[in-house]
Amino acid sequence: MISPKSTSTVHDNPFMKPMEWISLALLAAVIFLVLPMLLDAFRLNLVGKYLTYSFVALGLVICWGFGGILSLGQGVFFGLGGYLMAMFLKLEASSVENTKIQSTPGIPDFMDWNQITELPWFWKPFTSLPFTILAVIVVPAFFAFVIGSAMFRRRVGGTYFAIITQAIAAILTILIVGQQGYTGGINGITDLRTLNGWDIRTDRAHNILYFVNGGLLVACILFAQYVKRSKLGRILVAMRDKEDRVRFSGYPVASFKTFAFCLAAVFAAIGGAMFTLQVGFMSPSFVGIVPSIEMVIYAAVGGRLSLFGAVWGTLLVNWAKTTFSESFPELWLFGLGGLFILVVLAFPNGLAGIYRTYVEPRLTRRVKALEPAPAVALPHAAE
């Protein structure tokens, strides 16, 4: 009965199954070889921007797909990561020399416009790049930890959690827009120029940042894969199924949910920081409710149970967005909404689900057909 292939699951799961290695190789080939060869600098930078969203989708796969915790406020963490990085870049762009026409030279231009005469205390540490990089990871994680612990310990879950995260996204947007002098307001933080003296606006810099971004994405996928195949990954799935059973098996359920939420937040923040670096600005339009929901759609289209699907889904939806909104700008949002409804109704596991149901079995059969049928030659392997 037991096929020789499946006995391996009783032993420690391999880090990745052969099919997953193929998926990773395929994704890496597309990101690092195919796209850079096919696309011009402008388009490649655009793809780089899309890939920063896929960090968010990747986090949603862990948090929503595996853990069943739907967050409609991932833009908050994407934005936090982006803004923290932008603060560093803005300070560097606001050297006394660059801003000597301001009434207070040496502070960001929007502060000067808002009659602020001194750099606020929470901006000061962002003159240091190591501090900024640390903050990009730690601040969103801490923020997610506070939200997560507060809600999950009180057993707030499901729709209520989704609504609250949405409210947080709205609050943060309002806060950023309202506190113009400290945040740059509705325009965001713009006119970012250099990273430690290195001009990030050139094509060459865009190119390098694209590859750094791709490398970070692969690193995040590998870490997500580690979590997925660890017992923690199985506990997340178990919790989604039967939360009470997990609780009464001796697990502090709230801590596990908080972990998943924090991990998703950190992924999103890394994406946000890379967004700022590649696009050259950060604004509240990437923080609020609409971008947050769009990011959920990326994960849903790609397949909320698939780490790779999340990346493909993000690329596909954004490619469609760019293509269609260039020709039919007013119709695009309807298209996006329709796509979401279609996916949820017809393909609940998204692209990855379609791949797994229709493509993978054929692929496996074809691979088996190429080999000289070991199952027949070695019947004892099946015990």
Add this chain to the structure above:
Amino acid sequence: MNAALLPSHIIGAAPAEKNFLLAVEGLTVSFDGFKAVNDVSFYVDPNEIRVIIGPNGAGKTTVLDLICGRTRASSGSIKYKGTELTKLSESAIVQAGVGRKFQTPSIYDDLTVFENLEISYPRGRSVFGALTFKRDAEVRDRIEEVAGMIFLKDQLLERAEFLSHGQKQWLEIGMLLIQDPELLMLDEPVAGMSVGERIKTAELLNQIIVGRSVLVIEHDMKFVEDIAHRVTVLHQGKVLSEGSMDRVKNDPKVIEVYLGH
């Protein structure tokens, strides 16, 4: 020490110092004024099999919910090996050694039988512990041993959703067994089983209750008679009678509200 000399069989007069595994005293819970459990006291000895019976709505499941922390008591105390459980979190209660089986089979459909048992293995229960958990020989051996006991050795790699109802019940019993709790609480372990499965389950329960205390809710009187050391009868949230099955069966109060119908 003197406590051992005191009589302990008298209901409600049990001395606090005696080494009960579980001492429930004056337990009350009210839901919007309705007292689902009203001033319930009972004591479970180490290695005792105690069955709780009673008509529907008597508060049996609520008592188990209170012990495992799923419902919080309005007043009263639950002492397990001298530790007050009413203040502990659910996971801390499990880690103290109390295991609970739910009425409907509560297993993880999306995981394999092996993974279901693995999650219940009492190691790596913190976030970091779960991240670094290694599926070593000790874990595998224990899971295979338990799988053998619950008649699921050949289904280890099957997804749990494809098991029959009876097999799901066994799996959940196995998940408790692997936790090795000192106090095992079973809510209707043979409900919805075929006759064959029922016999196998009774056999299984007789095997796993060795060396631990068990608190069982069950309606099947034949089954109760087979396993119970003592029986507690609940009625409308209160203890109606307590003692051996014979004594309880002949208690006129019990006959009136429960067995007589």
